[in-house]
Amino acid sequence: MAEVAQNGKVDNLLLDVHGLKKYFPIQKGLLRRVVGYVKAVDDVSLYVREGETLGLVGESGCGKTTASRSIIRLYEPTAGQVLFKSRVLSPDGQPRMVNLLELNREQMTKVRQEIAMIFQDPINSLNPRMTVADIIAEPLVIHGKYQKGRSEEIIVNLLERVGLRADHLRRYPHEFSGGQRQRIGIARALALNPRLVLCDEPVSALDVSIQAQTLNLLQDLQKEFNLSYLFVAHDLSVVQHISDRVAVMYVGKVAEMAGAEELYANPLHPYTEALLSAVPKPDPLYKSERIIMQGDVADPAHPPSGCYFHPRCRYAVDRCKTEAPAFRELKPDHWVACHRAEELQLKGI
Amino acid sequence: MSTPSLATSLETSDRPTDVRQTLIEVRDLKVEFNIRGGVVKAVDGLTFDIKRGQTVGIIGESGCGKSVTARAILRMVPRPGKITGGEILYYRYSRYPGKDGKTKDIEVIDMTKLDPDGELVRQIRGGEIAMIFQEPMSSLTPVYTAGAHLNEAITLHRLLPVKTLGDQMVEKIMEYRPVTKDEARAIAIEMLRRVGIPKPEQRVDSYPHQLSGGQRQRVMIAIALSTEPYMLIADEPTTALDVSIEAQILDIMRELQQTANMAIMFITHNLGVIASMADEIVVMYMGKQVERAKVVDLFYNPKHPYTQALLQSVPKLGPKTGARLASIEGMVPDPLNLPTGCVFHPRCPAFMAGKCDKLIPNWTNVGDNHWVRCLLYEE
Numbered sequence: 001m002a003e004v005a006q007n008g009k010v011d012n013l014l015l016d017v018h019g020l021k022k023y024f025p026i027q028k029g030l031l032r033r034v035v036g037y038v039k040a041v042d043d044v045s046l047y048v049r050e051g052e053t054l055g056l057v058g059e060s061g062c063g064k065t066t067a068s069r070s071i072i073r074l075y076e077p078t079a080g081q082v083l084f085k086s087r088v089l090s091p092d093g094q095p096r097m098v099n100l101l102e103l104n105r106e107q108m109t110k111v112r113q114e115i116a117m118i119f120q121d122p123i124n125s126l127n128p129r130m131t132v133a134d135i136i137a138e139p140l141v142i143h144g145k146y147q148k149g150r151s152e153e154i155i156v157n158l159l160e161r162v163g164l165r166a167d168h169l170r171r172y173p174h175e176f177s178g179g180q181r182q183r184i185g186i187a188r189a190l191a192l193n194p195r196l197v198l199c200d201e202p203v204s205a206l207d208v209s210i211q212a213q214t215l216n217l218l219q220d221l222q223k224e225f226n227l228s229y230l231f232v233a234h235d236l237s238v239v240q241h242i243s244d245r246v247a248v249m250y251v252g253k254v255a256e257m258a259g260a261e262e263l264y265a266n267p268l269h270p271y272t273e274a275l276l277s278a279v280p281k282p283d284p285l286y287k288s289e290r291i292i293m294q295g296d297v298a299d300p301a302h303p304p305s306g307c308y309f310h311p312r313c314r315y316a317v318d319r320c321k322t323e324a325p326a327f328r329e330l331k332p333d334h335w336v337a338c339h340r341a342e343e344l345q346l347k348g349i
Numbered sequence: 350m351s352t353p354s355l356a357t358s359l360e361t362s363d364r365p366t367d368v369r370q371t372l373i374e375v376r377d378l379k380v381e382f383n384i385r386g387g388v389v390k391a392v393d394g395l396t397f398d399i400k401r402g403q404t405v406g407i408i409g410e411s412g413c414g415k416s417v418t419a420r421a422i423l424r425m426v427p428r429p430g431k432i433t434g435g436e437i438l439y440y441r442y443s444r445y446p447g448k449d450g451k452t453k454d455i456e457v458i459d460m461t462k463l464d465p466d467g468e469l470v471r472q473i474r475g476g477e478i479a480m481i482f483q484e485p486m487s488s489l490t491p492v493y494t495a496g497a498h499l500n501e502a503i504t505l506h507r508l509l510p511v512k513t514l515g516d517q518m519v520e521k522i523m524e525y526r527p528v529t530k531d532e533a534r535a536i537a538i539e540m541l542r543r544v545g546i547p548k549p550e551q552r553v554d555s556y557p558h559q560l561s562g563g564q565r566q567r568v569m570i571a572i573a574l575s576t577e578p579y580m581l582i583a584d585e586p587t588t589a590l591d592v593s594i595e596a597q598i599l600d601i602m603r604e605l606q607q608t609a610n611m612a613i614m615f616i617t618h619n620l621g622v623i624a625s626m627a628d629e630i631v632v633m634y635m636g637k638q639v640e641r642a643k644v645v646d647l648f649y650n651p652k653h654p655y656t657q658a659l660l661q662s663v664p665k666l667g668p669k670t671g672a673r674l675a676s677i678e679g680m681v682p683d684p685l686n687l688p689t690g691c692v693f694h695p696r697c698p699a700f701m702a703g704k705c706d707k708l709i710p711n712w713t714n715v716g717d718n719h720w721v722r723c724l725l726y727e728e
Contacts, residue, residue: 059591060562177680207410208618212662212676219673234591237621241664241674264666278596280621282663284644292600293593295547296561349666 013085014228015048015071015196016097020080022063022070026301038301040066041077042252045327048196050085053222053229055243055260057236057275059297063252064232068198071230072115073108077101084196086111113143116189120201122181126173132159132184133169139191158187161224162217179210183217190221199231203238215242236279240264245333248272251298251308254327258334265348268336270313273346307339315340371440372580372612373422373478374398378461379434380414380421380636389684391417391430393636396712397629399580404606404613406627406644408620408659412681414636415616419582422614423474424465432461439473442579476506479573483585485565489557495568496553499537499575503528506576507536540571544601563594570598574605580612587622599626620663624648629718632656635682635692638712642719652721654699691724699725 021044023037041063048054056064070077082100088110089103090096103111116139119125126135136155140146156166162183173181182202189197202218203211219242221227233239239246240260247257248271256269267273274291293312298304304311310320319339327337338344380392392414399405407415420426422437437460463470482488489498508525509532528536534553541549544567557565566586573581583602587595599622606613615626623630623644630647632640632655640653651657661675679696682688688695694705701724710724 059593179680207681208620208659209410209662209677210680212664212674213678215664216673216676236592237664237666240666261668265668275592276666278592279666280592280595280599280619280625281666282620282624282648282660284624284627284648286624290596290600292596296563296594297591 012049013047013083013097014050015085015230016081016083017044017046017071018081018083020044020067020070020082021078022066022075023078036301039252039303040300041070042300042303043327044080044249044252044254046247046254046257048228048230049244050195050228051222051226052244053231053242055239055246056230056232056249057234057239057246058249059275060234061251061297061300062249063300064234064249065200067249068117068200068230068232071100072112072117072198073100084111084115086114087195088113109143113139113192114194115196115198116192116194118182118185118189118197118199118202121205122178122185123173125185126181128173131170131172132164135173135184136188136191139188143192145192155187155191158190161190161221162187163213177210179206179214182206182210182214186214186217186221190225193225194227196228196230199229199233201233202231204233204235211238218242236275248275251303252300253308253337254335255309255338256334256336258331258336262331262334263348267346267348268330268334268341268344269309269338270315270340270344270346271309273348274312274314276349277347307337315344370401371398372401373614374438374440375418375422375435376438377435378418378421378437379432380417380426380430381433382430384429387685390636390687391684392421394712395435395631395633395638397631397638397641399612399614401579401612402606402610403629404615404627406615406617406623406630407633408616408618408623408630409633410618410681412635412684413633415618415633416584418633419480419584419614419616422460422582423478423480424460424463424470425474435461437461439478441473441477472506475502475573475578476576477578478580478582479576479578480582480584481566481569481573481586483588485562485569485589486557488569489565491557494554494556495541495560495571496534496537498568498572499540499553500530500533502572503533503536503575504530507533536575537571540575541568543605544568544571544574545597546571563590563597566590566594566598567601570601570605574609574611577609578611580614581606582614582616584616585618586615588617588619595622602626620660632659635684635687637692638720638722639693640719640721640723643717646717646719650719652715652719652726653693653723654697654725655693658696658698691722701725 020041022041023039025034026036028035044067058064066075069075071082083097084100085095086098087095089098089107133155136158137146140151164183203214206214231242243260246260246263248255250271255271274293277291295312298308306322307320307325310316325337325339327335329335330341375395375397378392378395382389382391395418409415417426421432439458439460440455441458442455507528509528538549538553541552546552546564546567587598617623627644629643631638634655640656651660658677662677664674677696690706690708691710694700704724708724710722711727712720712722713726715721715726
């Protein structure tokens with residue numbers, strides 16, 4: 001497999017995604033003729049450093065989930081490069097950057113030990129006919145790492161680490177509440193000692209008090225096991241809380257990516273500004289100018305010309321209608337795709 | 350025959366404008382579900398009132414009885430649920446005059462005494478108290494167009510004035526007739542325009558699957574408001590929507606409330622949404638009302654440990670503090686096996702041994718219309 005040079009500007013990278021694209025064909029008629037494409041993910045570039053959390057936010061249908069699934073090739077990407085610093089694929093055990101999209105099936109299975117996933121729906125992501133012990137053991141079995149006795153010990157430890165008890169082992173998922181089920185999902189994700197965890201809306205199905213418990217747990221585990229998270233969510237407050245850096249997506253493209261604090265305080269993209277202003281604040285005396293974005297999110301099958309956000313953007317000029325903005329690093333570690341990013345004075349929180 | 354104006358007349362003067370007038374008074378409401386494993390007290394002793402033009406928020410975690418309360422008001426509690434105690438008084442102001450052409454005064458109806466399938470309930474439900482549901486996806490019938498949904502509500506509940514019988518300085522006496530098909534369609538289009546759906550003349554013939562999630566929820570709101578209700582029960586109306594669409598919908602609701610002096614009962618678990626919408630808030634936990642206060646008091650001076658914990662457990666936007674979230678330990682108890690004493694005591698940070706696990710706290714007034722159910726505030 002081709003070894004790829006590390007991105008020179010950013011150090012300590014674990015995941016480096018370049019120009020990732022995933023187009024779903026629209027088929028029509030008897031012959032399943034392809035009449036168009038839904039550009040669910042269209043030229044996404046982002047990176048995750050070791051031990052950090054990158055939040056990925058955006059409205060529903062913007063391609064957050066598709067992007068995270070394309071990274072681990074649950075969807076086969078149309079184009080792009082996904083560089084991941086892998087240990088298992090390196091002959092001498094030294095972590096080395098590999099392009100996941102060039103791996104064959106066998107290598108891909110191997111590398112999935114290092115990339116785990118936590119799903120949104122704690123009910124449907126657990127097999128109802130398996131006990132908790134079987135669910136958590138399954139990744140170990142698949143990768144041939146299950147050893148009688150020793151593995152059982154690991155499983156009990158994991159279960160206790162996520163806040164469940166050893167006597168829960170023989171129970172089935174339906175016997176647990178939503179928050180507990182999400183903990184089982186987290187324990188399963190950690191069974192193989194991954195380095196990167198893709199969290200796809202892990203707390204959006206949970207109640208606020210359980211959500212807080214789960215977020216705290218994820219943060220503790222990150223410190224303990226030196227995990228990196230790609231945290232996909234639509235709740236901006238949750239994302240700000242858990243992320244070191246945040247990427248904002250709009251209709252298949254990354255609009256802006258920066259450190260969490262920087263992004264929320266000094267947004268450079270009008271979409272980020274509007275999104276932040278629309279978040280309802282839990283304070284009855286807070287009076288803000290809400291920027292009400294007109295209309296709906298653009299249809300990724302028929303996106304507008306130029307900048308995809310221009311029909312809803314209040315700063316749009318003629319150039320935005322014709323020319324798609326490039327995703328560029330305007331300030332150190334602050335990336336944005338907007339023609340007018342330099343001149344606009346946008347309001348953060 | 351002179352055709353009266355078809356414009357939806359939400360601003361009409363035929364509705365009482367006194368804001369302080371009580372519309373709904375819930376007294377010690379109890380709803381129980383008798384299931385195989387035992388009796389679940391879904392709502393246990395709920396007391397609050399809603400005034401005209403006011404928004405009352407009901408917050409709490411899932412399973413705390415918010416939605417059952419809303420359904421109890423409209424007598425729509427699903428079986429095997431039953432209202433087992435208390436009363437729901439509806440101060441009904443009849444909109445249309447009786448056969449004798451005279452308008453009636455306000456009459457008080459106890460909703461709990463009505464036949465849930467009776468004529469009177471069906472007039473009130475949808476016509477005078479409307480409801481919008483959480484799931485815009487599943488609350489619309491996929492085989493009917495948006496217009497057909499609206500039509501049904503309008504033809505069932507709307508009457509139009511035919512002619513003025515006499516103008517007696519004080520009140521107009523009018524004769525009313527049901528709307529015709531064409532008029533209903535015109536009203537439907539007008540309603541869709543009001544809730545901000547682009548090209549309503551075309552969208553009125555769209556099926557639900559042709560509309561986006563935000564548009565579907567707007568159609569739901571249009572259906573609810575097309576009957577010019579006195580009160581709107583909104584059960585998690587924006588939970589399934591994105592923030593930008595949520596902001597649009599909340600804006601529409603606020604605007605329509607102002608023009609029509611409509612009361613809103615707003616059920617949600619999103620503290621941010623409720624802070625910007627409600628005048629008064631009821632906090633529920635395991636079917637019990639734990640605190641009730643004006644919105645500012647509740648957010649700035651919460652009394653009950655559960656409310657305090659709930660407010661602290663939401664991540665807030667703003668400068669990052671790096672602090673951990675204050676989470677409520679433990680889990681919501683099994684409704685069939687409620688803890689003794691105060692139901693919150695196993696999770697409560699202010700737990701007093703020997704007291705909270707034995708005594709059931711009373712509903713205590715701790716200041717300007719601020720009520721709390723906690724032993725910390727009892728003598």
